[in-house]
Amino acid sequence: MDGSIGISNLEKVYGEGTERTKAIDDLSFDIDGGEFVSVVGPSGCGKSTLLYIIAGFLDITDGTVSVDGTPIDGPGTDRGVVFQDYALFPWRTVKENVLYGLEEAGVPDEEADATAQRFIDMMDLSGFENKYPKELSGGMKQRVALARTLAYDPKILLMDEPFGALDQPLRETLQDQLIDIWGDLDKTVVFITHDVEEAVYLSERVMIMTRHPGTKKTVTEVDLDRSGPREDIVTSDEFTRKKNEVWRSLREETKSEVQP
Ligand SMILES: Nc1ncnc2c1ncn2[C@@H]1O[C@H](COP(=O)(O)OP(=O)(O)O)[C@@H](O)[C@H]1O
Ligand SMILES: [Mg+2]
Structure with missing residues (x-):
């Protein structure tokens, strides 16, 4: 298997009647096998929902989500969740x-x-x-x-803010270990984080989601040589440029959240 993920016109609604909440609205996004993608977005925008749908833990309301071109049908050992x-x-x-x-x-x-x-x-x-x-x-x-x-x-690693509870030095150690694992074991990684630097440091592409109900807002490609030391990566022009780009997009979403 190549570990690709195809998401097309995905909609997810929780509950019914007055309890009805649309968590994800018309989201389409394709991830290549072996790619490292991060997902960032305001709190409550549906990041975890998206990840647990790919994991096969949650049913979808509309659209399709496939792995290797086959619509997913529940959890499987081809996908691992952290x-x-x-x-x-x-x-x-x-x-x-x-x-x-x-x-x-x-x-x-x-x-x-x-x-x-x-x-x-x-x-x-x-x-x-x-x-x-x-x-x-x-x-x-x-x-x-x-x-x-x-x-x-598992060919696909699905990670929901895995380092969010750790202090900075530990996060950095685990981030670097994850880059090594990704390189050595040839996994597809979908990594959710609210930390923009973490997203840009780790991933080849960063998908920014809109605020609730979430859909794809922008996608930033990050072209970094990650073989060198962290200091070189985080001080590079590409890192700074892409970090600012993701921040700008994310800030628009969090701003509009507090407007009437
Ligand atoms: N089990 C559930 N039942 C009803 N609503 C839910 C449930 N899980 C999440 N939601 C709602 O769906 C939206 C997206 O939640 P979630 O995917 O956890 O967002 P995020 O991970 O981006 O913070 C939120 O409005 C949340 O309240
Ligand atoms: Mg979440």
Whole structure:
């Protein structure tokens, strides 16, 4: 599979009658296999809704959403979701959390164990295999969640503000790890964030959504060489230019929110 995502005339309405809320309105957007796309937009504009639709957790009201050209029909192991609040199993150790998806997929014990260990090592969690989530820092919990998702090798990574709860140095470390993973493992990544710098730093394209009900407003292409050190990237002309472009577009949406 190539991991492409096609979204066409997507509409999502929650509830009925007076409770009816249109969360997404006529959104069309195509993502190539192997692409890294970020989604930014005002709070409540439908970012999480969009991600959970792609994940197959939510039904759609109208339009189509496909993966590899096939309309999605529920969740699948071709897509892995990483949540802001980690969503680890508190009663399972680090190793057991990472093993979860492999057990579900019926991978034989020995192979599952080796795969889990590989991703634990990749996420710098060696030595913590037998700890429980409550014994870990936020950054470590998010690395466990990433290892758990990566272990069963989904082609598409769907991430909902995954680093939003972490302080800046940790965010930066995880951002750089994610760039390496993306490069090494050839994933399609859809990354939701409210942090414009994070979006521009990480992604090849940034989709800015309008305020509620959300639809695609603008798309900014970011052409950065990400092989060098962070300092070089964030001080480059391209980074500054694209950051300002995304900010401008986003600011228009948050401004119009407070006007009568
Ligand atoms: N389960 C739900 N039932 C009803 N309305 C919902 C539900 N989930 C989200 N919404 C509404 O849909 C809109 C988009 O929400 P959400 O996708 O969470 O936005 P974002 O992630 O951009 O902050 C909001 O107006 C929110 O109140
Ligand atoms: Mg959200």
